[in-house]
Amino acid sequence: MSATDFEQQLVAQRGYLMRFARLQLRNDAWAEDAVSETLLAALAKPQAFEGRSQLKTWLVGILKHKIIDTLRQRQREVLLDSGSEDDSFDPLEHMAFKADGHFAQRPSDWGNPEQDLNSRQFMAVLDACNEKLPPMQARLFLMREWLELSSDEICKELGLTATNLYVQLHRARLRLRECLELNWFASR
């Protein structure tokens, strides 16, 4: 493979990398930087790719490291909420509980949708639901789910207390649940 072929193949992956960098960082300028640094790092050591089957997988691996660096460097801004009501809203208070804390209505049975979960349409809904999370919640949630950091690691990287992290993840998970319920499971 010639140097220019390799360059072209790298550039072709830019759009894919940008999508996930944007989703995780919720800041276009940071995402641009992380992706550019990823492509530069890949260009600088093409030999590191030799023998690997998937260019995309290799690049995403590099991107994830660059993104963790960005999150660490920008921790103050990463943890800034947008100040909208959405940020402090607890979806648990929105669920159908009676005054004594018991379900007023049984949650709906989502069945056993293994086939569904693999489908393109479901991935599109899941993407859209991730995008709809408020920025800080989305960053923390995707640090767990995409970057696969433990709660302890996230607290350490961002200088965040465990209690704060758990509150945000609780909200993000319940929000995502509600979004999937409305946009996928209730409309099947």
Place this chain on the structure above:
Amino acid sequence: MNPLLRKFPLMRSCKEVTALVVAQEDRALPATERVALRVHMAMCKACPVFERQMLTMRNAMKQWRSYASGD
């Protein structure tokens, strides 16, 4: 729930159990909470349905992760 039952230390409401089921995704629960959760699940018809929704979400995020990691 009968207010008298609330006196038992392992009794939890559905709302409390729902929060525990969500919390489990990100942290290990203390032993008392784990037992309280199982006790509630054994007597409740609604909470196990919610727990299955969380399991489905876990599987969904696993699929999404591999799609978002170039696999």
